[in-house]
Amino acid sequence: MSPQRRTGLGTNQEAVRRHNLGTVLRHVHSAGAMSRAELTSRMGLNRSTIAGLVGELEQLGISERAEPAEGVRQGAGRPSAGVRVADNGPYVIAVDLGVDRAVVARVGLGGRILQRAQAPVHADGEAWQVGAAVASLVRAVVEDAPARSPLVGMGISVPGLVRRSDGLIRLAPNLEWHDVSFGAIVLAALGLDVPVCLANDADLGALAEHTRGAGVGTDELIYISGNVGVGAGVITGGHRLEGAGGYAGEVGHLRFDPEGRPCHCGNRGCWETEVGAHAIAEAIQCPADRVAQLGEVLDAFDSPSPALRATGTALGHGLASLVNMFNPRTVILGGYLRSLYMLVGPEVNAGLADRALPAPLESVTLTLPGLGADSSLLGAAEIALEPLFVDPVAALGTALDDVSSRLAG
Amino acid sequence: MSPQRRTGLGTNQEAVRRHNLGTVLRHVHSAGAMSRAELTSRMGLNRSTIAGLVGELEQLGISERAEPAEGVRQGAGRPSAGVRVADNGPYVIAVDLGVDRAVVARVGLGGRILQRAQAPVHADGEAWQVGAAVASLVRAVVEDAPARSPLVGMGISVPGLVRRSDGLIRLAPNLEWHDVSFGAIVLAALGLDVPVCLANDADLGALAEHTRGAGVGTDELIYISGNVGVGAGVITGGHRLEGAGGYAGEVGHLRFDPEGRPCHCGNRGCWETEVGAHAIAEAIQCPADRVAQLGEVLDAFDSPSPALRATGTALGHGLASLVNMFNPRTVILGGYLRSLYMLVGPEVNAGLADRALPAPLESVTLTLPGLGADSSLLGAAEIALEPLFVDPVAALGTALDDVSSRLAG
Structure with a gap:
């Protein structure tokens, strides 16, 4: 959508609103709890528009009201209540695939690691065996997820070259993998249909450090x-x-x-x-x-x-x-x-x-x-969360709730 | 200006209009003569808005009506008249500073080289001597410029490291220059106040090849x-x-x-x-x-x-x-x-x-x-033309007309 399309054409009002909804969420996700005044100033929208957007995010179960005492980032003027990410809101699965171990985490908005698990990976293991091990870790980290918290997607960090168009691992030299569609392998082992993104570990480390680390x-x-x-x-x-x-x-x-x-x-x-x-x-x-x-x-x-x-x-x-x-x-x-x-x-x-x-x-x-050993893991969470910042309504529409019992079945 | 600011706030309508005006011009500059239907399709604006923008560019003397027979790029539908850059429209001075010679050209929209001149540069010459030589070449290329064609600015390609914030040449190793404010030197030699941008020759080569060359x-x-x-x-x-x-x-x-x-x-x-x-x-x-x-x-x-x-x-x-x-x-x-x-x-x-x-x-x-030996020269023209694509009204407001007689004085 070009910026010109956004200027007042009625048919695009819904798209504009969803874009703004995602942008509010991105600010709160990146910078933490924030007053409405601060959001108004950052986004250049008027106060009633911001109030409407914040209300809708609350209705969607994505955000909650935050009191000034909770460390709400303030704009000019007297301290006021604001918005923070909801405790039982949407989450993603982040996978950091290493050469010797896989780390899997359930990560919420704001980059909060809610649960994590890890297991050794054998460098000479077959891809399907590694996929099965990752699937077991996923089962472990969603076990305690609240039934009404929706799973938005999965991001996987890979120590190798990943084709952007479809996430194919072209080469992971230290795993000795060539042309492995690891996303599909993990989904097959899980028996679950969620969006999966894969990317290179260093690219994801850069992304996470830029969003909430040393960068x-x-x-x-x-x-x-x-x-x-x-x-x-x-x-x-x-x-x-x-x-x-x-x-x-x-x-x-x-x-x-x-x-x-x-x-x-x-x-x-x-x-x-x-x-x-x-x-x-x-x-x-x-x-x-x-x-x-x-x-x-x-x-x-x-x-x-x-x-x-x-x-x-x-x-x-x-x-x-x-x-x-x-x-x-x-x-x-x-x-x-x-x-x-x-x-x-x-x-x-x-x-x-x-x-x-x-x-x-x-x-x-x-x-x-700034994120210690978790840069790539949190980067994997970032790419999985991204659809929420583009269009939260659409992303929640395809998200899965009650994942724990789906996986148990 | 954030995209959100553009959505229907009355105080920003003028800014939006100027932005759209610049974008029309950028399309015609980059891709050549173009029908209104093609512009409508590329920009996602309605036909009457495009007609208004094209009319204003004509009034400003920047563009002219082009007939289908002139090779106007067409959208869907039957061939129609369109818009092309004006013959006596605004121009810039482009300077390609080499290690052994300087090339200076008067360049119009569409990357048209209207006049060019070059002279040897001595690698052991002082910066002020090189600046004076460049000023002489500038005088030569504006000599035949139509009095009513406005000069928008000057772009200079440098074989070295240029500080983006102010155009200071930090190092031009083969000229043996360190920390030289060459833009000011050329303006002093010319006695003319126009906007000047400097950038590295390879960066400008990339820009020009991307805009109208092999890239x-x-x-x-x-x-x-x-x-x-x-x-x-x-x-x-x-x-x-x-x-x-x-x-x-x-x-x-x-x-x-x-x-x-x-x-x-x-x-x-x-x-x-x-x-x-x-x-x-x-x-x-x-x-x-x-x-x-x-x-x-x-x-x-x-x-x-x-x-x-x-x-x-x-x-x-x-x-x-x-x-x-x-x-x-x-x-x-x-x-x-x-x-x-x-x-x-x-x-x-x-x-x-x-x-x-x-x-x-x-x-x-x-x-x-794709541009032979002129990549960096045309890249220097691109950065000098840029203000026209951001806000043509403002850029023309500060442009100089009748430059030839000003320089003669």
């Missing part, structure tokens, strides 16, 4: 995911960098050293051969079966070894290429890179400063995820 | 500028990738070979040390004073030498990093890279195919600029 208020950020392999999610101009097919951000395969080690992609000396989990594990003589838990292994170090310091420098050198290319304001180091940065931050910063151009260097900050 | 209809493209140094302009999701300060796209300084040659940026083995003009000139034993004309030098080759073939492979290898990072649909090779690609296209393609990941590789095409 709030920054429209130029990169989230680097260390999840055995290394990938990047990029937000530029406030939008996700997706590329033609949804594959953008494969920074692990930036050329780093043409004389370097062979990479699983078939090349030699990709950045991942220096800062990927396998390379770091080798450098610190970590056993192969602990590679997928590299973050925990690194957290146990009191001080960095010379090999880790060298890895920190290599991380900084590669980040310099990204800073020269994207001119980000914030670079967030997630997954095991978070643990690495806590150990060798000075080496990373020095490596970056040594190789980045002065102009983009002067405004960039390296930082840790 | 029309592609919202994911990279334009690589070979202009002594190497830089990239990236369009993603239909928007320019700018970064926090406007410095994004410095792909010449991607790490390519840590054992490689020293780069002027202070590092070693940047991609530019393999595919920059100085490296190629050395490889083909081209004299140093011809480096800035490397494109012409390469055009004179009948067949590529082994050194050039190796450069082609290095170009492909670096492009693979960009394809992995951005997942573009189209990569346009501009400047001397255009000449290089015509000589060693197979090596470039093979180098790319050898190193890019299969998923992003399958949808990417390497191609030559």
Whole structure:
């Protein structure tokens, strides 16, 4: 719908109202409980329109009245009551598929994790076995969901390349998956028909950190995911960098050293051969079966070894290429890179400063995820919630209630 | 202005009308002469609103009536008259500042180059001397401008890093400029007060190719500028990738070979040390004073030498990093890279195919600029014309007419 179509054409009034309804909800979802005055100011609509929209969201069971004492974000003027997301409102299932474990959560509006469960995944497991394990975790997290809370959809974070058009996993190198329609596999194991979205873990980490983590208020950020392999999610101009097919951000395969080690992609000396989990594990003589838990292994170090310091420098050198290319304001180091940065931050910063151009260097900050280890999980929740912000009435129309008993049957 | 503000609030009707006026103009500027039916369909407004907007553009002297025989783009139904940009309508000055020469053009709506002039620039010239040379070229190209055609502004393409907030040239390495306010220098030399915008040459090349060159209809493209140094302009999701300060796209300084040659940026083995003009000139034993004309030098080759073939492979290898990072649909090779690609296209393609990941590789095409050597020049015109598409009434209100006699005075 073009903006022009919204200007007063009667046939579009309903579409405009639903769009505004979704926008109110997006504000409350992103920024938390908010007074009507604040909503009026943010959306540029008049007070009676806002009151009508808020009333409708309450009737739909999506939001509830919030008192000033509950920390309602206020606009100008005296403190007033406002709107917050409902306690038993709609929710989504978020899945963070890792190389060694799957985490599944029931997540409500506002990014609230209501229930979570996790289980090991075997890297040499078949996709259908992993799908069945994820389905079991889903059953576990919806068990205590209130019967009248509707399930809007499911989002799945994948450590690999996901085709945007249909969510096909083109390649998940550390799971050794090629062209796997994992969404359908999980639905088949569940026997449930809900909308499913899949996306790359780093892209989802960037999305969640931008919405409610270390990247709030920054429209130029990169989230680097260390999840055995290394990938990047990029937000530029406030939008996700997706590329033609949804594959953008494969920074692990930036050329780093043409004389370097062979990479699983078939090349030699990709950045991942220096800062990927396998390379770091080798450098610190970590056993192969602990590679997928590299973050925990690194957290146990009191001080960095010379090999880790060298890895920190290599991380900084590669980040310099990204800073020269994207001119980000914030670079967030997630997954095991978070643990690495806590150990060798000075080496990373020095490596970056040594190789980045002065102009983009002067405004960039390296930082840790605001959402800890949950960035990609909460990003998966964000893409599943998205239909609620586009048109809450339509999204609730297709949502499923009483999911627990449906799954039990 | 948020979309919500446009929905029927009386105080915003004038803003909406001007926005629509600019949008009509943008369509005609980008796609060429167009029937009212086609405009009605593209903009989703009703016929009488379109008729009113077209009438106002004619009154403003920006557009003229076009007959079907003039190649008017038609919507459904029988061919009808339409609208095209006026012959003596508003124009801008576009400046393509190169390392060895400056090109200046008077450019009208539709990207029509109405008059052009160029002069050599000495790489060791002071900024004020270059500014004076550019001012002389401006005088030359406005000489024959009709007195009643208004000058809207000036756009300048720069082979370097330009700060978006104020157009300061932070670094133009091959001109050896640091922190030069070149826009003010040119205005001082001209003695004329017009809006001036500066931007990086590759960014402008990408913009122009996206608007009317090899990237029309592609919202994911990279334009690589070979202009002594190497830089990239990236369009993603239909928007320019700018970064926090406007410095994004410095792909010449991607790490390519840590054992490689020293780069002027202070590092070693940047991609530019393999595919920059100085490296190629050395490889083909081209004299140093011809480096800035490397494109012409390469055009004179009948067949590529082994050194050039190796450069082609290095170009492909670096492009693979960009394809992995951005997942573009189209990569346009501009400047001397255009000449290089015509000589060693197979090596470039093979180098790319050898190193890019299969998923992003399958949808990417390497191609030559649709605008030949004028991509950055026409991109400079685009940014200078932009105010006309935001609010034509306001832009014309501050435009200067009879510029030729003002400059003569």
